[in-house]
Amino acid sequence: MSILHTINKSPFERNALESCLKFASDGSAVLLFEDGVYAALQGTAVEPHVSGALGRLKVYVLGPDLQARGFSAERIIEGISVVDYAGFVDLAAENGKVQAWL
Amino acid sequence: MSEVVKKFMYLNRKAPYGTIYAWEALEVVLIGAAFDQDVSVMFLDDGVFQLTKGQDTKAIGMKNFSPTFRTLGDYEVKKIYVDRASLEARGLTEDDLVEIAWEDFETEEEIENIVEVVDSARVSELMNESDAIFSF
Numbered sequence: 001m002s003i004l005h006t007i008n009k010s011p012f013e014r015n016a017l018e019s020c021l022k023f024a025s026d027g028s029a030v031l032l033f034e035d036g037v038y039a040a041l042q043g044t045a046v047e048p049h050v051s052g053a054l055g056r057l058k059v060y061v062l063g064p065d066l067q068a069r070g071f072s073a074e075r076i077i078e079g080i081s082v083v084d085y086a087g088f089v090d091l092a093a094e095n096g097k098v099q100a101w102l
Numbered sequence: 103m104s105e106v107v108k109k110f111m112y113l114n115r116k117a118p119y120g121t122i123y124a125w126e127a128l129e130v131v132l133i134g135a136a137f138d139q140d141v142s143v144m145f146l147d148d149g150v151f152q153l154t155k156g157q158d159t160k161a162i163g164m165k166n167f168s169p170t171f172r173t174l175g176d177y178e179v180k181k182i183y184v185d186r187a188s189l190e191a192r193g194l195t196e197d198d199l200v201e202i203a204w205e206d207f208e209t210e211e212e213i214e215n216i217v218e219v220v221d222s223a224r225v226s227e228l229m230n231e232s233d234a235i236f237s238f
Contacts, residue, residue: 009120012148013147013148035120035148038192042193045191047193065119067158068157068164068166069119069151069154070156070198071154072156075193
């Protein structure tokens with residue numbers, strides 16, 4: 001059964017992203033939201049970790065949370081998809097389980 | 103005007119919206135401004151995200167408090183510092199940050215932008231020079 005992993009903490013302050021990338025199995029979906037959206041930005045200290053995981057995980061970022069923080073889709077690492085709230089619901093429905101990395 | 107003027111530093115290390123810290127810090131800065139102290143505001147670590155331009159919170163249903171930063175100059179806050187290393191680790195440059203103007207209404211002295219990007223040694227020096235540091 002596939003898992004949707006959600007991350008809502010900043011990768012610069014907590015290790016939620018790091019642990020998620022370590023334990024999420026190939027083919028899983030990862031959704032970055034709230035302060036987790038900072039992990040999707042280009043040119044950050046964590047970009048290599050996120051880019052490195054794109055080949056084996058599907059990574060999504062919540063558009064409204066990006067917009068709230070002043071970033072447009074152009075600032076996002078290539079290969080990450082921007083979704084809206086309906087997209088978040090679809091991801092939760094498509095995947096059998098949701099694992100929240102709080 | 104109180105007799106003794108102290109150097110107050112407000113230290114911001116949290117990103118906006120994910121927690122209440124950033125908003126609370128701004129409230130305290132605005133309240134503190136009424137006491138005629140020597141105030142500086144420091145943005146460090148994830149705190150630098152508080153100053154990004156173009157924040158639009160309509161879709162998350164929260165108050166967008168970023169325009170309030172631009173009024174700090176009107177509350178006699180003249181010193182706003184941003185740690186350069188924190189910006190760099192987050193893929194940001196000075197161009198990503200809001201500009202905050204300052205004006206002395208009596209002397210008409212004006213400063214276009216009081217946001218100053220400083221290196222870590224200067225951050226440390228500024229902390230040492232402060233009489234009190236309020237952490238958020």
